[in-house]
Amino acid sequence: MNPYQTIPSAILNDAGLNCHAVFELAQLSPDVREMLLARCPRAAQYQQLILIGHGGQRFCEALKESGAELVREEGKHPVDDFSVATVQHYLDNDWPGCEHEIVYPGAYTVSLQELGKLAGWHHDSPFMVGVNQHFGSWFAYRCLVLANTELPVTPAYCDASPCDSCASKICISACPAKALEGGEFNLMKCINYRRQPESKCRTTCIARVSCPVGTEHRYPREQIAYHYGRSIAMIEAYAKKE
Ligand code: SF4
Numbered sequence: 001m002n003p004y005q006t007i008p009s010a011i012l013n014d015a016g017l018n019c020h021a022v023f024e025l026a027q028l029s030p031d032v033r034e035m036l037l038a039r040c041p042r043a044a045q046y047q048q049l050i051l052i053g054h055g056g057q058r059f060c061e062a063l064k065e066s067g068a069e070l071v072r073e074e075g076k077h078p079v080d081d082f083s084v085a086t087v088q089h090y091l092d093n094d095w096p097g098c099e100h101e102i103v104y105p106g107a108y109t110v111s112l113q114e115l116g117k118l119a120g121w122h123h124d125s126p127f128m129v130g131v132n133q134h135f136g137s138w139f140a141y142r143c144l145v146l147a148n149t150e151l152p153v154t155p156a157y158c159d160a161s162p163c164d165s166c167a168s169k170i171c172i173s174a175c176p177a178k179a180l181e182g183g184e185f186n187l188m189k190c191i192n193y194r195r196q197p198e199s200k201c202r203t204t205c206i207a208r209v210s211c212p213v214g215t216e217h218r219y220p221r222e223q224i225a226y227h228y229g230r231s232i233a234m235i236e237a238y239a240k241k242e
């Protein structure tokens, strides 16, 4: 059973948006509240902050069932568009007239990983993607909503990082760039390797795929290729500007 699926909404869950954490703004630590207020000046007028993610394979299936395609095209964001449309549908259906604001995806840069840690979804992995015992690394943050909803606040789900008890740490040895050696992620080694024409990591991360945790939730190949294809395109575009 998915321990992060706490909002019983068929609209969200049937779309694969099956990870939820509801925070009462007033109960967030001063640090987190300050971070939010600095980035979303209107945050103070809302009562709740809702973090919504997807875990596993259903999200990609549902996106395709909606008629969208996972293709990389300039100016197109099918993952964000599908996520926002689904969350908006949920809010309109379950909370009609309720004031709300979708702050991610959007102009604000809120630290989703910090919120994921607060929710108990996110432990750091050697390859710098969040990992947990249920989904392994096969989950992602899709929407962050400020709202005057009255949802039950989600107790933080506290489990240990799967990396703590992972004897093989196979992700580290699997990285062809040796970018994870010594316990620190070496971003430049990773990028330099990924940019090589013969790289095995242009549209995937071999380290991530080698992790044995949550393999039944691994994204379909096309979804992995989509996300890593976007990141390599951004890396190449940035390199061209330099
Ligand atoms: S292979 Fe082991 S150390 Fe690497 S991410 Fe998976 S659980 Fe953590």
Ligand code: SF4
Pocket (backbone or CB within 6 Å): 127, 174, 175, 176, 177, 178, 179, 180, 189, 190, 191, 193, 194, 201, 204, 205, 206, 207, 208
């Ligand atoms: S993308 Fe490739 S080079 Fe970068 S960390 Fe993953 S396995 Fe290593």
